[in-house]
Amino acid sequence: MRRDVFQAIADPTRRAIINMIAHQPLNVNTVTENFDVSRTAVYKHIKILTECGLIEIKQQGRERFCEAKLQKLNEVSDWVEQYRQFWKARLDSLDIYLKEAQSKKDAKPTKGKGARR
Amino acid sequence: MRRDVFQAIADPTRRAIINMIAHQPLNVNTVTENFDVSRTAVYKHIKILTECGLIEIKQQGRERFCEAKLQKLNEVSDWVEQYRQFWKARLDSLDIYLKEAQSKKDAKPTKGKGARR
DNA sequence: TAATTTTGTAACCAAAAGGTTGCATATTTT
DNA sequence: AAAATATGCAACCTTTTGGTTACAAAATTA
Structure with missing residues (x-):
């Protein structure tokens, strides 16, 4: 499971997610509202972004706020x-x-130079 | 078939190829020598890089020289x-x-200071 | 001319990526 | 307490990705 920032930003949906939360932290459902795919799909993208350090998730009650860590x-x-x-x-x-x-x-x-193999 | 530069540089082998030919154009076999995978595999990476405009291939005799187009x-x-x-x-x-x-x-x-020519 | 070198590409394969539905759990709300 | 809300995640599916072998064609060398 390769989890580097290059692979993370390769996906256009993930770049869009980054763009959304760059301005302000948003919870998972709010992020989801802006896409045509399911919440689960968005959640997986968020997880990948978390795993490579591009965002951080902070719990607040039953919600999880996604905050961009763009230093990465x-x-x-x-x-x-x-x-x-x-x-x-x-x-x-x-x-x-x-x-x-x-x-x-x-x-x-x-x-x-000779043939390989 | 998504062929954008973000997807192209997501793969570490492709980034390594870019690094090799950034300094000077190389033919396909020479590029291949630096990797553990087959020539065909390297060739596919080169093709992807070409399709998204990051490199250009110029024929010289039977060889094809890969030149980096890093403006992309x-x-x-x-x-x-x-x-x-x-x-x-x-x-x-x-x-x-x-x-x-x-x-x-x-x-x-x-x-x-970086490479100087 | 015959052999070698360099490349392009088809056919195939396993694993990863991106998606879905369904269900469980924790927190509000009513 | 019951209902609603927000989330995590397992199980499953399809497509893409990255790799292979095998073969064909063009150019160069012997």
């Missing part, structure tokens, strides 16, 4: 930002690379 | 950043501050 999105942010330099700096890098590869190949042909 | 990560970046205010605004107590400092320390031990 830092994991995603950090992963994405490490690549920003690449999409800013590199334009048309393949052509450059292929030219280099071609001249290397001319000078010193590569040996076969 | 802007979709993820934008989605995450819209919530930054929420998790920044709530850093008001000492223990939250300390917790965040600790996770930063754990998450990115090397914060150097």
Whole structure:
């Protein structure tokens, strides 16, 4: 059971849930009202979000309020930002690379790498 | 068949592929060499990444070079950043501050200048 | 030309994901 | 106490996902 934040935000319903409770904590039924699927389905999404740390559930009487813990999105942010330099700096890098590869190949042909397995 | 960038980066193997080719385009076999799964499995991941626009494949002879198109990560970046205010605004107590400092320390031990070409 | 290398893809499989209904339990409300 | 409300969860189902093997085709090498 993989429970990381990348997998958690992959589902559009879960992203919508995050959006709902980012502004204010809501109980399970209130969250459910905004979706076409059953309460159980929404509950499962909430559970997944809880398990990866994106939300926290606090009991209040018979209700459970879901509160967003968006610090966890830092994991995603950090992963994405490490690549920003690449999409800013590199334009048309393949052509450059292929030219280099071609001249290397001319000078010193590569040996076969062998088939896997 | 949902093919959005959030779903694409949910899989750890696909994130690893992105990381490999972010620095330079590689052909399919070279990408495969770094994983324990079959070439076909890797190829499927590459196809998914292509279908959502995160990479592009360019033929050169019998090889296909996979080039990262990381601009697409802007979709993820934008989605995450819209919530930054929420998790920044709530850093008001000492223990939250300390917790965040600790996770930063754990998450990115090397914060150097980054790759340079 | 024949063999090798690199890739694309079909057919198939097991496990995970996302959904449902139904029921049990704890808390209000009446 | 009885009814209503809010939730947790088991059991089950279907589709998707991630993987495999096997084979075909194109390009390169010997």
